[in-house]
Amino acid sequence: MGLGHITGHAPIRRLIARAVARDTLPPCLVLTGPDGVGKRRVALALAEMLNCEAMNPPEAGGPAAFPDACGVCGACQRIARGVHADVIIIEPGETGSIRVDAVRAAVDQAAFRPFEGRRRVVIIDDADRLVPEAQNALLKTLEEPPSASVFLLVTSRPHLLLATVRSRCPELRFGGLLTDEIADILVTWHRFNPTTALAAAVSADGSVARALETGSDDHIQARDSAATLLRALAAAPNPKRRLETGKELGGARRGSRSSAAAARETLIRRLRALGTLLRDLQVVSARGDRAWLANADLAAELTELVQSYDTDRAGRGFAIVERAVNALTRNASPKVVVDWLALQI
Ligand SMILES: [Zn+2]
Known part of the structure; x- marks a missing residue:
């Protein structure tokens, strides 16, 4: 080629x-x-x-x-x-x-x-x-x-x-790829259908490798954790309850004893999933085109969450998640990052 x-x-x-x-x-x-x-x-x-x-x-x-x-x-x-x-x-x-x-x-x-x-x-x-x-x-x-x-x-x-x-x-x-470029690669080289390709590309943050992870067990588990966190924080309970909720996001996967590095990777994956949910909430809240949803299969859940996360809150949350992921890739303490995030979103 x-x-x-x-x-x-x-x-x-x-x-x-x-x-x-x-x-x-x-x-x-x-x-x-x-x-x-x-x-x-x-x-x-x-x-x-x-x-x-x-x-x-x-x-x-x-x-x-x-x-x-x-x-x-x-x-x-x-x-x-x-x-x-x-x-x-x-x-x-x-x-x-x-x-x-x-x-x-x-x-x-x-x-x-x-x-x-x-x-x-x-x-x-x-x-x-x-x-x-x-x-x-x-x-x-x-x-x-x-x-x-x-x-x-x-x-x-x-x-x-x-x-x-x-x-x-x-x-x-090299920079990240555009959403359209990733969707194109998924259709041409990985036999995705165009709708699935676009959904995977939207949440891939410029990386084909990450788009290909969409749908894997790890990805689905990360998304479940992220959705649980959003539901728990939606009710805006007191700071103490928020910190406890955050702890669950940083917790190990059930049945796995993982190293610190693996735990950090799991947390980053969950935060990225959280980011895609918050971005989707912005789309839903603004009545945007549903073709751009990264989690189109969760439409019912998103409709419910959007009651608590309007465009503003979802947009702010997305920026917070980005800062958290950046801090983690620069070796910040997972506990500090998770506590901060749970209080902010
Ligand atoms: Zn040749």
Whole structure:
């Protein structure tokens, strides 16, 4: 699949296509931005562009009037299947980290001419999982990059890379996808019907990965907790009762003993679900188009909740939830965040 067939990220795709056409691609790039927006897909499309045996001319739909990979020749197909000899994909192993030997093997290969293609491409996915020793091994190569090789580091957490690595690799910053773009991807690549796709996309916050989670057990459980919280807070009981209600939102799932990190993730998932409910309440309250509801299947419940959450309260609540999620991703104490939220909504 060439760059021209990727949804969203038009400026980045243009930049890459132009650099390839003019042979000005840097030897190393960091592809950064939220999870599930297509960074790895773009890295693979770039690998195809560098090795395609039958490039499509610009007029055949390449991004912004530049040649694009054909997506069907032997090289493109082998790259898409992950079996091209010159396109090396490194990702975390079972330990969750990327060990130094994986990087050393790739770095050694990169010193030689490509086997079958024009350029060797080393894609390191979840590059923030590189152990420091592996980053140092990589660093030596980045200092004097072999001319026929390109290193693509894919990560949603670039701040975890060594400063010395980052300083040598220009960053391509991906943003979230638009709701329409996500719906489009769900229909085209994941066989969603258009109505379900739109509902999943609305609650996905710019990420295809998150849209695909919609409907999973975890998602449904998170939404149940969030709805319970809204019902309990709707009656606006006294602060003490509010704090108790909040505690339930932060509580572990029944029957699970989870680590602090897992508990934080569960809480964030519940808050995101809470955010989608509050956004839906704004839609219902403003008598907006129901096609935009993320929780259209809860229409009856939303109609009941909207008695307590008018546009103002739901809008304020949504902003509060956003601040809470931000604080949690920056490592704030879950208890402090939940207490604050329960008193504010
Ligand atoms: Zn091709």
